[in-house]
Amino acid sequence: MKRKTIDIITLGCSKNLVDSEHLIRQLKGVGYDVTHDSTNPKGEIAVINTCGFIGDAKEESINMILEFAQAKEEGRLKKLFVMGCLSERYLNELSTEIPQVNKFYGKFNWKELLKDLGKAYNPESEIERTLTTPKHYAYLKISEGCDRACSYCAIPIITGKHISKPINDVLDEVRYLVSQGVKEFQIIAQELTYYGVDIYKKQMLAELIEKIANTPGVEWIRLHYAYPAHFPEDLLPVMRKYPNVCKYLDIALQHINDNVLLNMRRNVTKKETYELIHKIRKEVPGIHLRTTLMVGYPGEDEIAFEELKTFVKDIRFDRMGAFAYSEEEGTYAATKFDDDIPYEVKQERLNEIMNIQQVISSELSAKKIGENIKVVIDRVEGKYYIGRSEFDSPEVDPEVLILKQNGKLIIGDFYNATIVDADDFDLYAIIKS
Template sequence: MPQKVFITSLGCPKNLTDAEVMAGRLTAAGFELTADESEADIALINTCAFLNSAIKESEAEIKRFSSLKEHGKLSKIAVTGCLVEREKNLLLKKFPQIDAVVGINALDRITSALNGDTNYILPATLPLAAPKFKTRLTAPHTAYLKIADGCDNRCSYCAIPMIRGGYRSKPIADVVVEAGNLAGSGAREISLIAQDTTSYGMDLYGKPMLHELLKELARIPDIKWLRLLYIYPDKLSSDLLKLMRDEEKICNYLDMPLQHISDDILKKMNRRSTEKSIKAKIAAIRKLIPDMALRTNFIVGFPGETEKDFTKLLKFVSGTGFDNLGVFTYSREAGTPAAKLPDQVPETLKTARMNELIAAQSRIIDGINTGLIGKTVKVLMDSGSFGRTCRDAPDIDGTVEVITNAISHKPKAIGKKTRKAYGLKPMANGSAGSSPAPKAGDFMDVKITGATGYLRRGTTI
C-alpha cells in the first residue's frame, strides 16, 4: 500500500509552487497525496521564513506535527522551504522529530530524503530549471506560474536574497511548456510570479524579457487571463504597458509593491524609487490604461520613520486611489542591514500607523465601490456563488458574490429580501429561472448591484 503524504504549504504563492513541484515528484514515485492529515503516514511542512511572524508560524506547525508523531499518528516528518535555508541543519537539533529536511534548491530530492537517503540543502543554480513533475494544489481553473526565483534588488529590510539567492529565470521555452501544461489541466487564469517579475530574463538574455514571454503565453488558446504579480516599479517599461493595453488576455492589473513614499525612508530601504519617480510611474500607467487596477504594499514603522514621513504616506494613499492595498508593520529581520539601523520604531506605534493607513484605504474602497454600482463586469467563478473580476487576484483581493437566474435541476425560489438586496425585479411565480447554474472556472457577465468593502454583489446578465 502506498504511503500517504499530507502537505501543508505556508506563506506566499511562490512557496506554493514549490510545494506543487514536490507533490508531483511524490506522486510520480508512488506516494499518495491526502488532504486529510488524519489519514497521513507522512507530513510535509513547506515553511515560510520571510518574517519573524512567519518563522513562528512555521515552527508552530513543526511542533504540532511532532506531537502527532510522538503519539504514533505519523511515521515521518519532512520540512522544506525557506526555514530550512535560514536555519540549515540547526532545525534537526531544534526539532529532533524531523526525519528529513530539503532546501528550496533541492526539490527534486524530496523522494530520496523521505526514503531515508540523506538531507538536501543545495546552493542556488543557474538557470532556474523547469520542473519535470508538478501536481496542482490550487483549484483547477486558476494557477500560479513561477517564472524566476531569487532576487538581486537587495532591499535593506528583506531576507529573501539570503534565503533564495540571486535572481534566476526559467528559459522562455520552458515557461511556455509549463503554462501549456497548466492550461491542459484546466487553468484559465495564470498568475505570473517571481520576487521581481519585471527582471525576468536579465540573467539569461542580458535584458528584461517579460514582454516577449507574455506574447508567447498569450498564444496558448485555453488561457484567458494572464496576471502580473510582484512588479518592480522602476523596471516597468512603456513597451510592457502597451502590450498590456493591446493584448486582451493580459489583465489590466498590476501588483506593484511600493513600500513607502518618503524619499528618506525609500533611501534607507535601499529602494531605487523616489517620490517623484513613483508618482510619475502611476501617472504614466493611468494615462496609457485609465482602468488599470493597482495593488500595492506599504511598510510602516521602518527605522527612522517620523510622523512627517508617515503623514506623507497617509496623504499619498488617500490621494492615489489604489484598488487593493496591503499594509505591514516593519519586522526586524536578523542579518538584514535594516536590523542594524538606529531609531527603531516602537511596536505600539507601528500598529497604530498600520491601522490608520488601513482606515484611509477603506474610505478609498467605499468610493471605488460607488463607481462600480450598475456596471457590468466579467467574472471568473471560483465556486457556484463567488468569483472575481480581472481586477482582483486570487487569495489576496476582493470577490464578487453572484446570484443567477440559474437552476441545476428544478426552479429554486428566491425570496423578496434576496431579490431586493441584489437588485432583482420581482417575478410573478417566484422562480429563479432556468439557465445553467455556474460552476468554478466559468466566465459570467455580472451587473454589480452592491458592495461592502472588498465584497461586491451582482447578478448575471
C-alpha cells in the same frame, strides 16, 4: 494513520505553493496518495513546506513543525520532513533543536526527498503539477531569487540571486497547464520586472507576457510583484493590446518619503514613483493597481508618515495591503539602523493607513454599481456563487457574489455580469441573460 499516504503542508506565499504542487505530482507518480490539508492530516508521512520571510511567518512555520513533531512522538506519524525558506535559512539550528524531524531540506533541494523515500525523481514530469487551487487557475513562477538589495528584506539571503526560467520552459509549462484545464494564470516571482536580465541580458517580461497571451486557451494573465525602479515600460503596450492580459498590476511600493525610500535602498524617489503611477494609468486605461506599504521603518517620523497618508489619499489604490516593519537578522537594516519605533506606534500607524484605504476601497467599489464585467466562478458558498473579475486576484482581493437563484453556473466558466450592489469588501452581481 494511512500507509502510503503523505500530507503536504504549505505555509507562506504562492511561490512555495508551486513547489508543493510539483512535489505532489512526483510523489503521486511513484505511488503515494497525497493530501494538502494541514487541518486534517491522515498520512504516515508529513512534509512541511515552510516560510521564513518575516517574524510572524517564521513563528507559524516553527509552530507547525512542533505540532507535527509531537504527533510523531505520540506515534501518530511515522516520518516528518521539512523544506522551504525557513529550513533553507536555519538548516543547522533546526536540525539541532527539533531532532524529531527525519530530515530538513532547503528551498531548492527538495527533490532529494524522493531518493530518501527510496524513490527516484522523474525528470520527464518536470513541468507537471498537481494543482491545489481550483483547476481553472494556477500560479506560474517565472523566476527564483532576487538581485534587489532592499535593506529590510531577507529574501535574497534565503533564495540567492535572481534566476529566470527560460521563455521556452515557461511556455511549455503554460501549454501543459492549459491541457489540464487551466484558463487563468497568476504570474509570480519575487520580482517580476527583472525577468530575463540574467539569461538574456535585458528585461524580457514584456516579450514573455506577449507570448503567453498568444498561447491558445489562456483566458486571463495577471501580474504579481513588480518593482518600481527601472520598471519595464514596454510592458504597458502589451497590457493595453491584449484583452487576456488583465488590467491589473501588483507593484510593491513600500513608502513615498524620500528619506525612508533612500534608507530602504529602494532606488526610486517620490517624484519617480508618482510619475510611474501616472504613466501606467495613462498607458493602460482602467488598470487596477495593487500595492503593499510598510509603516514603522526606522527613522519614519511623523512627517514621513503624514506624507505616506497623503500618498494613499492622492493615488487611491484599487487594492492595498500594509504591514509594520519587523527587524530581520542579517539584513542591511538590522545592522545599520535601530528599530526605534515602538510596537504600539507601528500598530497605530498600520491601523490608520488601512482605515484610510478601507474608505477608498468602499468608494471605488460603489462606483462599479451598474457596470457590466466579465467574471470567473471559483466556488459555491452558501447561497452564492463566488466569482472574481479581472481586477481580483485569488485569496487577496474582493470577490463577486452571485445569488444561486440567478441560475446554474459552472465552476471555472466565465460569465458576463452586472454589478448591482457593493459593500466594504465584495461586489454583488447578476448574470446578464
